[in-house]
Amino acid sequence: MKILGIDTSSTVATAALLSEERLVAEYVLNNRHTHLEKLISMIDRLLTDADTELKELGAVAVAVGPGSFTGIRIGMACAQGLSHVCNIPLVGVNTLDALAYNLMHCGDLICPVVDAQRGEVYTCLYRWEEGELKRLWDYEVIRVERLIERLLELNSRTILVGDGAGLVTSALPEGLTAGEKITVAHRIFAMPRASSVAAAGLNDFLSGKTCNCFSIKPFYMRKSHAEEKWEEKYGKC
Known part of the structure; x- marks a missing residue:
């Protein structure tokens, strides 16, 4: 096959x-x-x-x-x-599902973000559990700032994939650097x-x-x- x-x-x-x-x-x-x-x-x-x-x-x-x-x-x-x-x-x-598959069996939360223009991204949230990809959120279009708020509320490490990752990290609140709670996958794995x-x-x-x-x-x-x-x-x- x-x-x-x-x-x-x-x-x-x-x-x-x-x-x-x-x-x-x-x-x-x-x-x-x-x-x-x-x-x-x-x-x-x-x-x-x-x-x-x-x-x-x-x-x-x-x-x-x-x-x-x-x-x-x-x-x-x-x-x-x-x-x-x-x-x-x-x-x-x-x-978004396909982007999450880029990080198969990753132990962290995975958040694909695709640039939707006008300060928004298409996104969802995933976790690998027992070898299966679990979708934790509905697919949605959301303002970058609101997505950051929601990810920080989770109090877990989240890895971003997709062409909207840079939009998210550039909008992080002052004093918060990428890599603390929100990090971007290596560029090879961040793209489709x-x-x-x-x-x-x-x-x-x-x-x-x-x-x-x-x-x-x-x-x-x-x-x-x-x-x-x-x-x-x-x-x-």
Whole structure:
């Protein structure tokens, strides 16, 4: 059983091939605005280098958000195309869940934070318990300052992952430095990884949680800025 993982929900474009026994291959391109140009060729090279054909894939796992509206659509469109043409099951993986998988079996609290613009982040809180990832909060959009307050109230060490981590640490109260109660994962583990999307997707696949190219949906936690501006000008449809 091999599963292809895809994540283009941020400035990072990444693809990975995972089997039940090992990580076979992973490519990461941390270069803004190249997803549409690079994703297909990245996946093609990944599979070629891993001597794997599309027909050998048991599933495709793709990050469905929250994150960049355009990035999410690019990754999902690619996954839907592969699913439709090759009749491969899809697994939609929440971006925040996937980021928490970057720190598998970590003993501290894990708080993924994805930049939602306008001083807000998409976030959730997790803990690994007995080999399983437990979600402690609902997914939410929150002001950075309010998130810091809530994390400090926990009185536990929390590790941040995701592109919103810098927003959080830069807003820490005066006298509190990053690393005391709130710390950022190493930059290699703080960014999106398709291997984590694949790992989370494999877990869901084995639990029977799959969809197809028509039923998979993006996970948008709010309307895009363009949609909000349209409604301000023309009203809701």
